[in-house]
Amino acid sequence: MPRETIRTMCPMNCHPTLCGMTVTIEDGSLVSIEGDETNPDSEGFLCMRGKAAHEVVGNTGRLLTPLIRHQRDGADWTPTSWDDALDTIAARMQAVGPKAVGFWQGHGNAANDYGFGLKRAQMERFANLYGCQFWDPAMICWGLGAFGAGLTGAIETSTKEDLSAHSEMIILWGANTVSQASTLKHVEIAKRRGARIVVVDVRRTEASALADEVILLRPGSDTALALAMMHVIVADRSWDAGFVDQHTLGFAALKVHLQTMTPQWAEALTGVPAERIIGLARSYAAIRPAMVVIGGSSLHKGGNTYEAARAIACLPALTGNFGKPGGGLGPRHGGRSHGAGFASQSATDRRVPGAYVPNQLEAIVEALETGAVKVLFAIGSNVLSSFPDTNRLRAALAKADLVVAYDIFSNQTIREAADIVLPGTIWLEEIGAKATNTYVHLSDRAMTPAGDTRPVYELYKGLAARLGVADVYPWANQEAAMNAVLDHPATRHATVADLRSNGGRVALNVSQVAYPTLEFATPSGRIEFYSERAIKMGLPALPSASADDPSGTASTGTASGGSGLTLAHGRTFAHFHSFYDHGRALPTLAAREDVPDLWIAPLDAAERGISDGDAIDLSNEQGAFQARAKVTPRVPSGPVWIRDGWPGLNVLTSGASVLPNAALTTFPFAVGQASFAARVEVQRSDIGRARPPRSDARQSS
Numbered sequence: 001m002p003r004e005t006i007r008t009m010c011p012m013n014c015h016p017t018l019c020g021m022t023v024t025i026e027d028g029s030l031v032s033i034e035g036d037e038t039n040p041d042s043e044g045f046l047c048m049r050g051k052a053a054h055e056v057v058g059n060t061g062r063l064l065t066p067l068i069r070h071q072r073d074g075a076d077w078t079p080t081s082w083d084d085a086l087d088t089i090a091a092r093m094q095a096v097g098p099k100a101v102g103f104w105q106g107h108g109n110a111a112n113d114y115g116f117g118l119k120r121a122q123m124e125r126f127a128n129l130y131g132c133q134f135w136d137p138a139m140i141c142w143g144l145g146a147f148g149a150g151l152t153g154a155i156e157t158s159t160k161e162d163l164s165a166h167s168e169m170i171i172l173w174g175a176n177t178v179s180q181a182s183t184l185k186h187v188e189i190a191k192r193r194g195a196r197i198v199v200v201d202v203r204r205t206e207a208s209a210l211a212d213e214v215i216l217l218r219p220g221s222d223t224a225l226a227l228a229m230m231h232v233i234v235a236d237r238s239w240d241a242g243f244v245d246q247h248t249l250g251f252a253a254l255k256v257h258l259q260t261m262t263p264q265w266a267e268a269l270t271g272v273p274a275e276r277i278i279g280l281a282r283s284y285a286a287i288r289p290a291m292v293v294i295g296g297s298s299l300h301k302g303g304n305t306y307e308a309a310r311a312i313a314c315l316p317a318l319t320g321n322f323g324k325p326g327g328g329l330g331p332r333h334g335g336r337s338h339g340a341g342f343a344s345q346s347a348t349d350r351r352v353p354g355a356y357v358p359n360q361l362e363a364i365v366e367a368l369e370t371g372a373v374k375v376l377f378a379i380g381s382n383v384l385s386s387f388p389d390t391n392r393l394r395a396a397l398a399k400a401d402l403v404v405a406y407d408i409f410s411n412q413t414i415r416e417a418a419d420i421v422l423p424g425t426i427w428l429e430e431i432g433a434k435a436t437n438t439y440v441h442l443s444d445r446a447m448t449p450a451g452d453t454r455p456v457y458e459l460y461k462g463l464a465a466r467l468g469v470a471d472v473y474p475w476a477n478q479e480a481a482m483n484a485v486l487d488h489p490a491t492r493h494a495t496v497a498d499l500r501s502n503g504g505r506v507a508l509n510v511s512q513v514a515y516p517t518l519e520f521a522t523p524s525g526r527i528e529f530y531s532e533r534a535i536k537m538g539l540p541a542l543p544s545a546s547a548d549d550p551s552g553t554a555s556t557g558t559a560s561g562g563s564g565l566t567l568a569h570g571r572t573f574a575h576f577h578s579f580y581d582h583g584r585a586l587p588t589l590a591a592r593e594d595v596p597d598l599w600i601a602p603l604d605a606a607e608r609g610i611s612d613g614d615a616i617d618l619s620n621e622q623g624a625f626q627a628r629a630k631v632t633p634r635v636p637s638g639p640v641w642i643r644d645g646w647p648g649l650n651v652l653t654s655g656a657s658v659l660p661n662a663a664l665t666t667f668p669f670a671v672g673q674a675s676f677a678a679r680v681e682v683q684r685s686d687i688g689r690a691r692p693p694r695s696d697a698r699q700s701s
């Protein structure tokens with residue numbers, strides 16, 4: 001075959017950053033992967049992870065044939081055929097019945113689908129028509145933050161283009177550049193224009209380099225900071241009275257609620273000096289338009305943390321920033337622009353009636369423990385590594401009759417819990433699409449599937465044929481299925497052919513500014529400081545901080561709450577959660593981060609006799625985890641920080657529910673996130689020093 005260059009998308013899901021790639025193929029082999037200079041969102045940028053994606057192709061660690069084993073603790077994986085594997089799986093499903101079957105998809109299911117939702121919909125369509133359980137990965141990611149913002153009434157986000165063109169002040173609140181590279185570029189443009197940039201986070205992130213001011217606060221205390229900012233704005237009488245009168249609900253109750261939430265009160269909770277809280281509130285109230293960019297995932301891990309997004313979302317209402325260019329809330333992982341959408345293929349209205357396990361981690365684990373669910377599918381999901389309280393989850397998985405994993409590399413879940421492994425195609429071997437806040441981009445097929453790998457819809461088709469479930473795959477092929485999804489006003493009813501003829505994308509028919517008509521997504525149609533909906537769910541009527549527990553662990557489950565250091569976690573440039581066997585399968589990423597580094601403040605390290613580079617043990621009542629100390633002033637005393645996605649890390653984190661079941665179906669996205677809170681004791685390992693201290697350059701990762 002001649003050499004050809006095809007447009008595709010990076011197979012990570014940093015949304016709303018989704019970077020374009022051009023892939024050159026010759027004689028069926030990969031020649032190169034480059035950033036797509038024509039992509040209007042990423043403009044040619046690829047980070048280390050995106051550049052390392054070429055190591056997926058031809059990787060000797062890939063799963064290339066279905067595998068089956070008869071003992072979970074054994075390594076006796078035996079190659080089998082898709083037909084035999086599907087026959088075995090279908091027979092086991094028939095034996096237990098649909099309600100005892102569960103599909104648990106992960107980020108891996110969206111490697112060439114994020115924001116578009118076809119692969120998610122195809123899993124849901126099978127589950128709805130067959131009548132089995134399914135659960136969504138947003139429950140460990142952005143769902144809880146979106147729940148908080150949604151209670152206030154502000155799910156939509158304004159675009160990065162609006163931010164760079166109009167914002168005079170930008171608060172990156174738990175939002176980091178390693179997760180939002182495309183947004184960063186627009187923050188830089190705004191800064192060059194003179195916009196004031198403030199970073200609020202638990203550590204000095206990469207985004208801090210851009211900031212005029214960095215505010216470091218204790219993990220789980222974001223709600224207190226937002227409430228104290230509101231206290232100052234109200235005390236100063238600097239709120240936007242016209243906006244508050246016309247477009248909000250519950251301001252009188254909010255004023256009473258805020259009376260005791262002084263900057264001094266918040267200082268005790270956040271560790272941020274009162275005068276800095278006052279300064280931040282006054283500058284936010286004075287500089288218009290001001291945009292807050294809320295972080296996607298880490299900010300919402302910890303007991304009660306949905307309240308952070310709920311409280312932060314009140315700030316633009318108090319200051320009249322909603323609905324104005326450059327104001328409101330900016331790009332957020334999982335957030336959509338006003339007018340965005342795609343045609344659903346989930347067949348939700350045809351779901352077989354019955355009792356279903358809620359999209360709540362504790363409920364899923366209990367269903368496995370009690371035998372209510374006996375056959376479990378992990379679809380692009382390393383559940384054992386990604387979800388909290390690993391030891392409990394491992395024990396629950398051990399009770400399942402059958403665990404089936406569909407993936408492209410082995411991982412902790414496959415090694416420790418699976419019975420059958422089905423090998424998936426990588427993003428270059430199948431057609432897909434990804435949607436940012438402003439475009440839908442084609443991720444076109446560039447290569448022939450390796451070995452006996454198949455796209456995941458072949459799993460649903462194969463099971464449907466064996467189980468007699470009709471209409472699971474009504475399309476002629478995946479391109480036809482994509483056309484059905486694209487048939488929506490937001491794309492102006494585009495087709496895959498339209499995307500191909502338009503350079504691989506179409507612009508979405510959306511507003512750059514969220515809530516341009518000032519009709520908000522609440523029962524009252526207003527921003528709700530005070531929420532009757534919340535009361536009905538058993539939640540506080542107004543955004544509330546936990547006054548006695550800055551770590552946020554007291555109210556909804558603890559992992560050794562009350563002593564030790566608060567464990568915070570997040571992203572680096574060298575990983576995307578536990579993708580690619582925790583990043584170990586891609587040599588560039590594995591070399592960049594060879595062992596888990598725990599960021600610990602010099603004072604906390606000194607108190608424990610820990611030096612930079614020491615091997616250390618983290619432990620609490622749930623379990624233990626080994627890491628290497630990175631002693632750095634970039635994290636304040638009190639919390640410690642580590643990147644997520646290390647196998648075994650989540651033995652330390654709490655799986656306790658944050659929201660009551662009554663809250664789970666409030667919005668059309670998954671919110672049943674567990675707390676993920678953890679307090680840990682940190683001490684030097686008995687084995688002594690792991691290696692010499694790192695160079696400064698390496699420490700900036």
Ligand code: SF4
Nearest residue numbers: 010012014019047050
């Ligand atoms: S920022 Fe995210 S989407 Fe862009 S290249 Fe890196 S990993 Fe891929």
